[in-house]
Amino acid sequence: xxxxxxxxxxxxxxxxxxxxxxFRMRVMFDGEEIVDVEPxxxxxxxxxxxxxxxxTYTQIxxxxxxxDYVSSMLNNQAYILAVEKLAGIEPSPRGVWLxxxxxxxxxxxxxxxxxxxxxxxxGALGTPLIYAMRERENILDLFEMLCGARITxxxxxxxxxxxxxxxxxxxxxxRGLDDIVNTIDELETYLSGNEIVFSRTKGxxxxxxxxxxxxxxxxxxxxxSGVDWDLRHRAPYDYYDKISFERKLHTASDNxxxxxxxxxxxxxxxxIIRQCIEQIEPGEVRPSFDDxxxxxxxxxxxxYAAIEGSKGELGFYLVSDGxxxxxxxxxxxxxxxxxxxxxxxxxGGQFGDLFVTFGSVDLNMGEVxx
Amino acid sequence: xxxxxxxxxLWRNIYCVLAGESAECAARxxxxxxxxxxxxxLAFLLAAAAIIGIVINAVLGGVIVLIWGERRLFGxxxxxxxxxxxxxxxxxxxxxxxxxxMFKEDLVPAEADRILFNLAPVLIAAPALLxxxxxxxxxxxxxxxxxxxxLFIMAVTSLTTLAVLTAAWSSANRIAILSALRSVALLISxxxxxxxxxxxxxxxxxxxxxxxxxxxxxxxxxxVQPLGFFVFFIAAMxxxxxxxxxxxxxxxxxxxxxxxxxxxxxxxxxxxxxxxxELSTSAIVTTLxxxxxxxxxxxxxxxxxxxxxxxxxFVIIWFRxxxxxxxxxxxxxxxxxxxxxxxxxxxxxxxVLIAIWPQPTTGQLWIMAxxxxxxxxxxIWGVSKLLGTPAYENSxxxxxxxxxxxxxxxxPAASVLGADKGGD
Numbered sequence: 001x002x003x004x005x006x007x008x009x010x011x012x013x014x015x016x017x018x019x020x021x022x023f024r025m026r027v028m029f030d031g032e033e034i035v036d037v038e039p040x041x042x043x044x045x046x047x048x049x050x051x052x053x054x055x056t057y058t059q060i061x062x063x064x065x066x067x068d069y070v071s072s073m074l075n076n077q078a079y080i081l082a083v084e085k086l087a088g089i090e091p092s093p094r095g096v097w098l099x100x101x102x103x104x105x106x107x108x109x110x111x112x113x114x115x116x117x118x119x120x121x122x123g124a125l126g127t128p129l130i131y132a133m134r135e136r137e138n139i140l141d142l143f144e145m146l147c148g149a150r151i152t153x154x155x156x157x158x159x160x161x162x163x164x165x166x167x168x169x170x171x172x173x174x175r176g177l178d179d180i181v182n183t184i185d186e187l188e189t190y191l192s193g194n195e196i197v198f199s200r201t202k203g204x205x206x207x208x209x210x211x212x213x214x215x216x217x218x219x220x221x222x223x224x225s226g227v228d229w230d231l232r233h234r235a236p237y238d239y240y241d242k243i244s245f246e247r248k249l250h251t252a253s254d255n256x257x258x259x260x261x262x263x264x265x266x267x268x269x270x271x272i273i274r275q276c277i278e279q280i281e282p283g284e285v286r287p288s289f290d291d292x293x294x295x296x297x298x299x300x301x302x303x304y305a306a307i308e309g310s311k312g313e314l315g316f317y318l319v320s321d322g323x324x325x326x327x328x329x330x331x332x333x334x335x336x337x338x339x340x341x342x343x344x345x346x347x348g349g350q351f352g353d354l355f356v357t358f359g360s361v362d363l364n365m366g367e368v369x370x
Numbered sequence: 371x372x373x374x375x376x377x378x379x380l381w382r383n384i385y386c387v388l389a390g391e392s393a394e395c396a397a398r399x400x401x402x403x404x405x406x407x408x409x410x411x412l413a414f415l416l417a418a419a420a421i422i423g424i425v426i427n428a429v430l431g432g433v434i435v436l437i438w439g440e441r442r443l444f445g446x447x448x449x450x451x452x453x454x455x456x457x458x459x460x461x462x463x464x465x466x467x468x469x470x471x472m473f474k475e476d477l478v479p480a481e482a483d484r485i486l487f488n489l490a491p492v493l494i495a496a497p498a499l500l501x502x503x504x505x506x507x508x509x510x511x512x513x514x515x516x517x518x519x520x521l522f523i524m525a526v527t528s529l530t531t532l533a534v535l536t537a538a539w540s541s542a543n544r545i546a547i548l549s550a551l552r553s554v555a556l557l558i559s560x561x562x563x564x565x566x567x568x569x570x571x572x573x574x575x576x577x578x579x580x581x582x583x584x585x586x587x588x589x590x591x592x593x594v595q596p597l598g599f600f601v602f603f604i605a606a607m608x609x610x611x612x613x614x615x616x617x618x619x620x621x622x623x624x625x626x627x628x629x630x631x632x633x634x635x636x637x638x639x640x641x642x643x644x645x646x647x648e649l650s651t652s653a654i655v656t657t658l659x660x661x662x663x664x665x666x667x668x669x670x671x672x673x674x675x676x677x678x679x680x681x682x683x684f685v686i687i688w689f690r691x692x693x694x695x696x697x698x699x700x701x702x703x704x705x706x707x708x709x710x711x712x713x714x715x716x717x718x719x720x721x722v723l724i725a726i727w728p729q730p731t732t733g734q735l736w737i738m739a740x741x742x743x744x745x746x747x748x749x750i751w752g753v754s755k756l757l758g759t760p761a762y763e764n765s766x767x768x769x770x771x772x773x774x775x776x777x778x779x780x781x782p783a784a785s786v787l788g789a790d791k792g793g794d
Contacts, residue, residue, distance in 0.1 A: 008544055008547075008548075009544075010544045010545055010548070016625060017621055017622060017625060018621075018622040018623070029548070032548075032698050032699070119694060120622060121622045122622075122694035122695060123613060123614070123616065123620065123621075123622055123623075123694045123695025124613075124692075124693065124694040124695075125444075125613055125621075125690060125691060126444075126448055127447055127448050127691050127692060128694075130448040130449065130450065131448075131449070134449060194693075194694070195754075195758060195759065196614060196693055196694050196695075196696055197694055198759050199696075199700060199758075199759040200694065200695075200696070200697060200700070202759050202762075226767030227767075228767070249766065249767050250765045250766075251764070251765055251766065251767050252762055252765060257765070260765075350697055350698065350699065351548070351623060351698075352617075352620075352623060352695075352697035352698055353697065354623065355622050355623055
């Protein structure tokens with residue numbers, strides 16, 4: 001006797017513990033297998049891009065903090081680069097080195113959070129997450145020394161940063177980098193060789209590199225498929241052309257490869273910061289107010305600047321009509337663009353892998369919905 | 371009755387305090403009881419009720435302590451303090467939680483089947499308690515020593531799944547149904563290796579009564595039956611749906627699974643049953659594999675039982691804190707392709723050894739242990755090789771891997787920052 005079966009549609013989110021914020025998916029299941037996924041965006045939309053049209057160029061820095069709230073420094077950096085390009089500002093060298101150090105620290109913090117939450121989605125009851133978060137706390141302490149804030153830093157200004165690092169920052173940074181390396185070693189000991197982690201993530205949600213390129217996916221997701229694409233190397237901004245680092249690649253393009261690339265990139269970031277510390281020289285951290293006034297009036301025109309964010313290419317497009325506020329601001333949010341392949345990753349997979357795959361994208365709803 | 375009288379000191383003491391001039395009590399220096407002569411039947415009933423009351427309250431008290439201990443241990447594992455506000459070392463946190471749970475609004479979904487919805491919490495709590503009726507907590511301290519004790523445990527622990535299915539079905543929630551179906555799949559798969567893992571123990575003891583099994587353990591059966599212990603422990607973890615097998619609750623997937631629509635003390639009963647299952651599993655492992663209440667003399671048997679129980683609980687909590695969850699298909703594959711084979715190897719090896727030494731003495735048990743350990747290690751290694759995930763063969767890209775066009779070629783140079791600096 002044939003048993004009559006039919007797929008079941010289940011609503012997951014927006015109030016679901018694993019949606020990394022407020023994301024909603026209508027998922028159709030055939031048993032444990034996913035037949036169809038319909039993502040529903042927009043629950044965290046705050047209109048950041050529209051708000052920017054009402055604020056001066058310096059004030060917008062605070063808005064960018066709140067987009068991807070686990071990598072505020074990187075958002076700051078991308079936005080500031082766009083403003084500098086738009087207004088033709090020549091940044092101070094020390095300011096550039098400082099913001100490179102800050103953004104690389106933020107990259108490590110973001111990758112640690114991504115790894116911790118991936119393990120949380122895998123079902124480890126908080127322990128790896130808290131280990132990762134504990135190390136992130138040390139990085140946030142360093143940020144507190146730099147600018148007094150921990151999450152929403154607003155540290156960067158057009159032309160550099162708003163204040164120099166205090167004297168006690170440098171020994172603390174040195175110790176912090178050693179700690180980070182130790183933590184990554186520890187995480188890798190527990191996770192990379194863990195049979196459950198490996199069997200759950202290997203070979204799941206495989207994406208071919210061609211598909212990733214056509215969908216303009218960037219960042220660790222792309223590098224996990226073997227495509228050597230890192231803006232720090234391909235189109236160096238700030239002083240990344242004075243820095244040498246390895247681009248870590250993996251060909252499997254599955255959930256494990258994405259995890260692996262993030263962990264290795266965090267290691268590379270430590271090396272980059274060490275090179276920054278060697279090359280940084282005393283000086284002003286931003287141009288004087290005669291050169292770069294508080295109220296910037298860029299000439300009419302537009303500019304797009306992109307950096308290698310923690311999640312991919314993070315770009316800011318600014319249009320100026322010559323006024324004190326941008327006429328239009330648009331953000332190329334890497335989380336949103338990386339999420340466009342959600343259906344390709346999930347359909348045909350298992351329910352148990354749904355949120356793991358979702359977590360391996362390393363998305364941040366603050367950036368997706370803005 | 372005679373059986374109860376000879377062995378069950380808990381029952382005997384209460385009975386003799388109550389009963390009048392009965393022959394059995396007189397022989398054991400109990401001159402007279404509270405009840406007049408001829409009322410022994412009432413003493414019998416009251417004694418039984420008193421024992422059940424003592425055991426239920428001990429278990430519930432144990433659960434309160436366990437919840438506190440588990441949360442404290444979680445804190446230690448996660449490099450934080452854990453509950454420490456209410457009472458010394460946070461010991462009263464569970465009490466506060468219980469009070470809070472009782473005063474919550476008792477919600478029933480509009481589309482729920484009310485009768486089944488209200489029945490499910492009872493269905494899950496009752497079997498969790500029933501298991502303790504056959505566990506010997508110390509010398510002569512048990513409710514009943516059934517001659518089919520092991521079978522009784524297996525039967526009663528499976529009832530949990532019925533309650534889970536009832537809860538999920540009655541709450542008319544699709545996520546809950548998914549969770550319940552996983553629960554049934556787990557039960558069907560893990561009940562078999564769990565039962566087969568105990569066959570070795572039953573063969574060694576020659577009895578299914580827990581009292582006889584403890585008596586037969588000249589050395590703890592964990593030494594004689596390492597494979598049986600390994601399989602039973604894993605299967606029991608799966609049976610009570612603890613991490614890494616917490617597929618039914620799977621917080622990161624199903625939110626709370628079959629518990630999604632439960633609130634107030636109905637949720638509290640499920641919660642209680644979950645921890646009672648943890649306690650009962652540890653008690654079963656202690657009894658069957660760690661020689662129960664046996665120990666050396668100056669320390670009373672009940673303390674030995676408690677100490678071994680706590681050790682097993684620690685390991686369960688440790689696993690739960692450390693390991694991520696397995697996927698459903700992997701869990702089922704592991705049961706059928708891994709654990710089932712291991713139990714078969716164990717049964718064959720044990721059967722051969724029993725054929726050589728039908729009633730093993732302690733010395734012969736040591737010899738069996740010496741044979742069983744290499745068998746266990748080799749077979750577990752073999753299964754892990756067969757079922758383990760192979761590593762990547764080559765994870766580094768070749769030179770002709772596809773890539774984005776370089777910024778200066780087809781993307782307008784002005785749109786990419788720093789394109790004039792050269793890039794690649």
